[in-house]
Amino acid sequence: MPYYETVFVARQDLSEAQVKDLTDGYIKIIEDAKGKIHKTENWGLRNLAYRINKNRRGFYVLIESEVEAPAIHEVERTMRLNEDILRYMTIREDELSQGPSVVMDKSSRDSDEAKKQLKSGKAVIANDQQDADDRAQAKAAEAEKAKASLMDEDALSAEKEAEAKAAEKDAEDEAKAAKKAEAKAAKKAEAVEEEGEAVEASAEEAPAEESEEKKDA
Known part of the structure; x- marks a missing residue:
């Protein structure tokens, strides 16, 4: 047939x-x-x-x-x-x-090609996403590093500020001690001066008494 x-x-x-x-x-x-x-x-x-x-x-x-x-x-x-x-x-x-017709075979090839393109597109998207994730992680690491550096600078600044305050306090203490020593020295000098005046007064009174004794004799 x-x-x-x-x-x-x-x-x-x-x-x-x-x-x-x-x-x-x-x-x-x-x-x-x-x-x-x-x-x-x-x-x-x-x-x-x-x-x-x-x-x-x-x-x-x-x-x-x-x-x-x-x-x-x-x-x-x-x-x-x-x-x-x-x-x-x-x-x-x-x-x-034998096998599928030209039309069906072309449709099958087009479908396979579309699947390949879709798979390739997904791979490209996945790679782009991975690159974006890597960039985001790198930026996050840089931000953490900058934050840590800023914290170190703040800590160093606080330490320097504490040292300055301690030095200022030491200077104030030394000034107070100097003032106390100065006041003590002044007081001591005043006492010595008063003692000297007393000795001089006593020395002046002694010749006067001797003169009166001679007159009485």
């Missing part, structure tokens, strides 16, 4: 389930004619090259079959009478391709 590739485009407002029901109906026609289905692919909702019956997009479906021509004619007649089908086309092939 000959091989056929049939592609049809369904209206954009159908659901996935409705598109599957349409596909199953065409498969049943082929299988009822003793044909064999080699592959079916739903290419999803895609943009149309031009608007068809107010539709800008449509569901693309591929059916690869091995069946006699009358069954394909019946499939095409059914599609032509169905308002849900915008376009259809059937090509006879000498042999069918």
Whole structure:
């Protein structure tokens, strides 16, 4: 039996389930004619090259079959009478391709490439985040170092201030001690002066007494 590739485009407002029901109906026609289905692919909702019956997009479906021509004619007649089908086309092939079609293979490659790009993008974001974290940690360390240095300076300043206050107190104590010593020396000098005056007075009184004694004699 000959091989056929049939592609049809369904209206954009159908659901996935409705598109599957349409596909199953065409498969049943082929299988009822003793044909064999080699592959079916739903290419999803895609943009149309031009608007068809107010539709800008449509569901693309591929059916690869091995069946006699009358069954394909019946499939095409059914599609032509169905308002849900915008376009259809059937090509006879000498042999069918193995594996996914070019459209599905490209979609798979695009998906893989998108996944790679997403993974690469996530890696870049992770690296950027790590760099940002490293910079934040470095700035935090610098801030802590500056804070510690400032605290050391404050401690050193406080220590110097304490030393200055202690020196000032020592100077005040020394000044007080000097004043006390000065007052004590002054008091002592005053006492010595008073004692000297007393001695002088006593010395002056002694000759006077001797003179009076001589007169009496």
